[in-house]
Amino acid sequence: MPNKHLIFLVHGIGDHAANWSESAQKTIKDQYATYAQLSFIPFDERFAFVPILYNDEFEALRKKWRDSTAALGTALAGGAAVKGTDAQIVSDLNDIAKATNKDTFINTHVVDVLLYVFARQTAGTVRESVRKQIFTALTALNRAEPITWSIIAHSLGTAVIHDALHEAYSDKPTKFGEKLAGITRPTLLAMIANVSRVCETDCDVYKSRTRPGSPHDPDAVCRFYMNAHHDWDPIPKPKAFRPALHWPSIAVRMQNLYVDAPISEIEQQNVHDLDHYLRNPLVHVPIFNCMLNRIAIDGDTLKTVHARFAAQTPLDRFGEWVATLKKFQLGEEASWKSILPAWAATLKL
């Protein structure tokens, strides 16, 4: 049986469970179904999602610390440990242990980022966990059929996948002497709200192998590299990933293997949300085109659907309402001849 094109979904910061990607999957499928150019083959016949989870590594570490601190408190209290031990110490230790409980924003968001950027052991564990999940999924496929896959990473996941892929594709070969970049690589690496540069650790994002390239480039990790960023999303703003015009090479740019996808439409307050990005045609259309490795949805169609999308966002609708209301504005001395049609039109809105 043939293999479907695997879409690995890599989550961002936050407290993610194994089912974290359900909403993103639905968004992608829903958008796909709206294009006749694509949906003559049902989504499920050609694509399969593989959610990647690395939050469990952060959580395991947090639990370790929580338990260590709690155990120390238990030990002190349990033994009345040392006579004269201030009961306050035990109480303080319990407070410290509770502080690492997972339901605080600091623990589930900020600490994860800090641990990834500043604790090399954590970064090493997280990257290996991601690689293992990718290799497991790839080796579970039918080995005598073509293998195609893509990655959609969000927020902190962009930094994680950048590092994980560079390390995998620069690693020394196994006993077989293989070259991974010549065996398989993602067709598309979609970096949504890309923080790979601000979270850069031991590998320069502009010099790493996590770059787009043709099959003739022996080191390029992917064919297409997409960088999607929202004008109002503050997360990918600091040290934003904005490569020079010749990154990774002029030839690659000429072949349109690097796709920059700036967006500005606001559908909801949380503009950093993965689904919010994916619903925007300027993001999902290039994703579909790159995964299919052809211009399935052309520029004119994109222009049309994007205009339609923008028109239904609150800001555009608000602008439209203002323009409409302006037509019906009445002056202080308006006559009934102009008052009546304006009132009628207003009441019909």
Place this chain on the structure above:
Amino acid sequence: MITTHAERGAFALVHGILAILLLTACASSAYALDAATCAAREQAGLAAGVPPSGVLADLATLCYGISDDANPLTKEARAILDKAKEKDKPADIVKLASALRLLRTRIGEDATLYEPTAAREEFRVALERYEADVGRGVPAGTGFTSPLQWQLQNGDTLPTAPSLHLRSVVDEPCRADLAADACKLALDRGKAWLRAAVLVESTLTLYAAAPLDELRKRSELRLAMWHAYRDEALPQFPWEWILNSVLMKESRDKDTAGQPVGPQPVPTSQIIFLHPGVGLEWRDEPDDAPTSTDSNTQPIMYLEILGRNRWSWDETTGKMIGGAGVSLVATYADREADDDVGYGLIFHSRRTKAYTLGVTRSGDTTNFIVNADLAEFFKDRLAYWREAEEKIAAVRASPLLE
């Protein structure tokens, strides 16, 4: 280590669920489209106004050359690939090379179907090279073994056959009339080229299967090592975790762009720094005070000021080997007439880490300390010890012994 089994159990459970989800995803990632469905999808695509080359490109790896394809060439090549597969072993390279030879021969035999001629010639030359490298066992992904070179680019060309343009082959003849004979022949030609490419790519993917398996195994081992570092080395408080990170040296080679090569190696040592704990202290003479009720054994608080723990890795299993360390320790026991802080050494061994031993001096007294596995020890054993000590004291105080 604290709650080792519970932790491992919980972590194993999470990973088990994840593995099941992954396998479920992968199990559903193979999907057979039968000939009728393929034909229906083709018609639907053409009816939707998708260019014929786009329809064929999208259906290529779902319908043409795949194992369910009833085409005679596919059947012939697939029969060889089926024989080349070996359970838990690399595929038979002689058979894989013969599959490539078969494709070269068949393409060369049918000049009508495999048009244009230049592309046919490029296929012949490329397949000769690939057959040679596969037959010689050239490492997968190097030389002429890469399946990526046979993937359709931009829905139009193959890296190995730049003269082949699917759009020219299919779209031009079909522009006027999709039902015309010329269009039907063009569609057949397009499918034939895609079928050939998919069969070559399939052959080379099978050729690369063993190395890909090895990469997965290596990743599994490395992850097991990272987990052992976290779970089987001495537990680290957050400040120790950060300190050990800072002290991890960048030992990787650099590539030509000055970037590190491969993953960060898993550490083989850890620094112990300001690590607090609770244990027991034993001394021969409990106290000098004549009225003292202190026992020989007293609970203590201690602080490992600075120390180091080392181990090595079994690269074939990912298991931690050895594991021994020592640290400078300060202890405090609230004895009735002696509450001096003791200083000494505490010794760690992974084999006996539930009961780490140490020796200290406080004042002019030598003390032996034991660091119990904190929570478990104090919950289970200290209560028992205290109870036993109280019973002994009660017996001693009994009038029967007077």
